[in-house]
Structures are given as C-alpha cells and as structure tokens.
Amino acid sequence: MIKDVFTKENFDKLDSVIQEYKGKPGPLMPVLNEAQKIFGCVSIEVQKRISEELKIPLAEIYGVATFYSQFSLQPNGKYVIGVCLGTACYVKGAQDIINKVSKELNIEVGKTSEDGKFTLVATRCIGACGLAPVLTVNEDVYGKLTVNDIDEILSKYE
Numbered sequence: 609m610i611k612d613v614f615t616k617e618n619f620d621k622l623d624s625v626i627q628e629y630k631g632k633p634g635p636l637m638p639v640l641n642e643a644q645k646i647f648g649c650v651s652i653e654v655q656k657r658i659s660e661e662l663k664i665p666l667a668e669i670y671g672v673a674t675f676y677s678q679f680s681l682q683p684n685g686k687y688v689i690g691v692c693l694g695t696a697c698y699v700k701g702a703q704d705i706i707n708k709v710s711k712e713l714n715i716e717v718g719k720t721s722e723d724g725k726f727t728l729v730a731t732r733c734i735g736a737c738g739l740a741p742v743l744t745v746n747e748d749v750y751g752k753l754t755v756n757d758i759d760e761i762l763s764k765y766e
C-alpha cells in the first residue's frame with residue numbers, strides 16, 4: 609500500500625508553515641509549495657487544513673492545486689514515469705508510448721498504482737526533443753522509443 613504520509617507530524621509541520629505565511633500577502637502559493645514538499649502531494653485533506661487556517665475557500669485552493677502541474681493531488685509512487693507529450697515527441701508517437709505504459713501497468717495517466725510503486729504522468733517538453741519520443745523514470749531518461757521498448761524498460765523497475 610502507499611505509505612501513509614498524512615501523519616500528525618506532517619500536519620504539525622504544515623501548521624507551522626501556515627503560521628509563517630498567515631497575514632502575509634499571497635500566502636497560498638508558498639503554503640501549497642511547502643505542503644507539496646511535506647506530503648509529496650496536496651490532497652483534499654491537506655487543502656482543507658489550508659483552507660480552514662488561511663480562511664481561503666476550498667474551491668479556490670482546489671482550482672490552484674489542479675491548475676499548476678507542480679502540484680499533485682495524491683502521493684506519487686516510488687517510480688514516477690513521465691511520458692513527454694510535447695510536440696516533437698507527440699509527432700513521433702508519444703501517445704502510443706503512453707497508452708502502452710498505461711496498459712502494461714494498468715494505471716491511468718495521472719494515477720498511481722495500487723501498490724504505490726508507479727505513477728504515470730504526461731509531461732511537457734523536457735528539452736530532449738532530439739531523442740523523441742522520450743520517457744523518464746525518476747531521473748532516468750529513455751529516448752528514441754518504440755512501443756516494443758517499453759516492456760524491457762519497465763522490467764528494470766519491477
């Protein structure tokens with residue numbers, strides 16, 4: 609199962625971050641950024657706490673948390689698989705790559721596997737267009753992929 613990050617200790621940390629920014633202008637982004645670091649995500653529970661403490665409507669916080677790609681709503685898996693859907697990768701078949709990974713791991717884009725091992729995300733251009741189509745697993749980069757390469761790559765992390 610996914611490791612429980614929603615501990616009292618982490619909520620205490622969040623509370624002290626909130627105290628630090630409370631009363632200052634524009635507290636929401638810095639608090640969300642810190643929350644993302646503390647919990648590895650800004651889940652609804654986390655957003656609720658921020659909403660109560662900063663007196664900002666939950667809907668507004670949810671809007672911000674879902675708009676910016678640096679925030680995720682659930683904890684990431686041990687391995688985050690990013691498939692670039694930037695233009696160069698897209699024209700070279702990135703959609704097929706992402707479909708294949710999704711099928712092999714049985715997870716939808718943006719979701720984490722039940723065992724907490726893999727998270728699959730679509731990314732914007734990561735600046736490696738010469739290697740299109742590109743897939744990353746945490747810090748590892750794989751390029752010039754075809755769907756036939758996917759099984760072998762995934763097997764390294766299983």
Ligand code: FES
Pocket residue numbers: 692693694695696697698732733734735736737738740742
């Ligand atoms: S479009 Fe994928 S790396 Fe640039």
